[in-house]
Amino acid sequence: MKNEEVADIFRSIAQILEIQEENVFKIRAYNRAAETVRNCENLEEMVHADTLTELAGIGKDLAAKIKEYFSTGSIEHFEKLKKEVPQGVLELLSIPTIGPKTVKLLYKKLRIRDIDELEKKARDGSLLGVERIKEKTVQNILKGIEIVRKGKQRFDIASAWEIASYYAHELERLPGVKKVSVAGSLRRMKETAKDIDILVVSKKASAVMDALCRLDRVKEVLAKGETKTSVISREGIQVDVRVVDLECFGAALLYFTGSKNHNVRIRTIAVRKNLKINEYGIFKGKKLLASKTEEVMYKKIGMQYVEPEMREDVGEVELALKNELPVLVEQKDILGDFHVHSNYSDGRSSIEEMAQAAKKMGYRYLVITDHSQSLKVAGGLDEGALRKKKKEIDALNKKEKALRILFGTEVEIDSEGAIDYDTEILEGFDFVIASIHTGLKQPKEQITRRLIRACEHPCVDVIAHPTGKLRGVRDSYEIDFEAFFAAASHTKTVLEINAFPDRLDLGDSLVRLAKTKGVKFAIGTDSHQFSHLSFMRYGVALARRAGLGREDVLNTLAFSEVVKSGKRPWRRKE
């Protein structure tokens, strides 16, 4: 993805400037821009529409650099800087406890140019000659190198929440602990997490720190202070725990939730009003104005409460100042799931088991969307199997009144954009979602044409996992999003928000773009066993991150309303 490439370059530029001890604000500008660009999946569209400067933190200069990258494949300014500070030197920054100052020192004094050289000189003792470096620092560097070599991978949101829940639960049980909250990117429900942040309310901070370090799943203690401790969990993820008083819980939660850019924005706004915000509260001079809850903190700054999922500094601060934040969709609004598999194709649970689990979720309907005939590897259903499945669903629906099970399919879009079943069969389904599983490397024009043809098919209600990205496996296939979203909107084809933690597709910035084109969304978990139905929360979170309200999301409608709102007019009399 080009946005990632540009983001990496901006980050590298920031790092080089840091080592060169450039103006810290320029460095911050590059870092902020890197984040903004990384979160922007439709960067290419913005380059073509010449709207880059609408992005937060992108001005004339950076917009020109982004354009330069899209037209030439490189950025002149960066090529020049790379000659001044070699790439290997930048890699030293990835070592924990080593920052720009140390890197500069090592490079200037000992000509250390990469991690291997640093390790050699750490072991042979030649590091000890450098100012401010003694035995303990050498040990930390060696430990840091080990951590980097192992690779600090990001964790998917579901795994990270599982680990976070363990720590939160264990900390809650401690005597004197009044409250525990997960904070950080996990509370903002980002797709992946690099670490876990937990906030604890207790008057006995040191007892909490001690107990934390003794927990079973703690592999290593990185730093332990009076109110703040960092450990590595046995899964390899870092867990940061901070203890505060109940009085400043809101201020601490706000600070600890981030994002960093969001915090910087609201602190800047506070400064203009002669106020100061830190993790203990919002102050006028020495006088505390608010600190107990996030709600009162936002109120004192003069803005609306911002839901954690929206705190990315992508425009939400401006909306909150104008009192124009959207009312976001919530889990309790969700009445059904549009994408689940059963053991008829590649799922592990029976239709009945899936239905029971859906009932427990409080749903009113569940669409069983097994794969279609051509996807043999996933046990795609032929006509005979479809008849059997329909019969089973009809029988179950007779027994069960609270939940309606719907006869659906996830049908293949073939390499030309044709739909796997004949129209006659497709008309027999209650609901049809269509997706691409083959020909993923086709050129952009062809993939876009396939998707648009699928949208134009009268029986296709939803395009499932529209970009095909799969975490750690493959990126999105190439799509002309403008054209695709226009077609979806025009044909009233709904786009899926796939809630499976490795997919989360469409991503939030593309959902935002699609919404501006008038597209509606259906959240589907892509469950392959009944326990997967709980992934709905990640789909809802993604929708919230994109600023969607109930009105944007099909799952908030009763199924009869879904049918009426859909593209197949002949079904509306149902």
Added chain:
DNA sequence: GCCGTTTTCGGCCCGACTGTTTTCAGTCG
């Protein structure tokens, strides 16, 4: 390098922990 109901110039968020010091710089979030 960005940005503007104080400004197109002069600002730009704030504190905890560590190691090496004896008052603080560097790193991190």
